[in-house]
Amino acid sequence: MRIGDLAEKSGLSTDTLRYYEKIGLLPRPLRDGGGRRVYDAAILRWIDFLDRLKSTGMGIKDRLRYAELRGKGVASLTERREMLEAHRGKVADDIGRLTEMLSVLDDKIDLYRRMEAGETVDPAFENCARTEHGAPSRQEQNHEHSPGTRPRADAEA
């Protein structure tokens, strides 16, 4: 398989494949007589996994570290597992945050829908348009929230 085929199959561009090789994410492939890269199909599984790591929020440095460990073979199993466990934690956190956001969005979409229908809305949700862009509304009297805990009020408008 040459780089063009691999690009097509992996969904990455040839530029990206060469870039990944340059920084060490991909192993240096064999070359044919003309100096062109020749890939084994097995590389696709590695690329897919790299892709998954990336699309679930692992940065290039950590991917690089993981690739480096992988190159060392079985000796690096423990460290690799630890990296995966750390990433698992982040992924789980992200799922939590996204799931929370889903309900925030659903509430807001619902609110907007009702406002679009001309419904009058709970004044608790209507205090932002008034204070926008430095409009001459009355100024705050320093009625701060309790310090330390930020209650994450999602009623911005």
Place this chain on the structure above:
Amino acid sequence: MRIGDLAEKSGLSTDTLRYYEKIGLLPRPLRDGGGRRVYDAAILRWIDFLDRLKSTGMGIKDRLRYAELRGKGVASLTERREMLEAHRGKVADDIGRLTEMLSVLDDKIDLYRRMEAGETVDPAFENCARTEHGAPSRQEQNHEHSPGTRPRADAEA
């Protein structure tokens, strides 16, 4: 509230707050006698929401567009709702992808754990270390996958 207080309460740096204001994510605040920014506590809700949009994967351009619409008030409700619905879709997709990754990671962590314990492993999962870094393994004989569908095999090693 001055910019330092807001930084502390919002978790953003003063530089970031000024940067957000410059690009239009935050409305221009009032100034005190000395030209210093004075914020109403209500801005915290907006910042929190912006933060949520960001941390759930919305880029700065879309956040900017949303902020712009928000500045226009009720006239932009429909478009804002559409943006939120689009974002909701992406968030739902992300949750799916992350959840899938969670089980991929769990499988892999389990596999590594078993390998660390010295267990012999199904050869289907052991074909990557051999073909790494252009090592002199036998070359592929072009036994491609069926074209079009990439089966997303997660057994990279």
Place this chain on the structure above:
DNA sequence: GCTTGACCTGGAGTGCACTCCAACCGGTAG
């Protein structure tokens, strides 16, 4: 033999999202 197209290299350029810096100003505590 010549053209075409895929590939090669090294290096420059891009877009995002900040982050840092120099040089300055204004209010307050000692």
Place this chain on the structure above:
DNA sequence: CTACCGGTTGGAGTGCACTCCAGGTCAAGC
């Protein structure tokens, strides 16, 4: 009075992750 702290501005610099390009090579088809 002066030191200091926290603000102000415009602009430069950073890190990530590509992406593009110029100028060249090589193999296959006509």
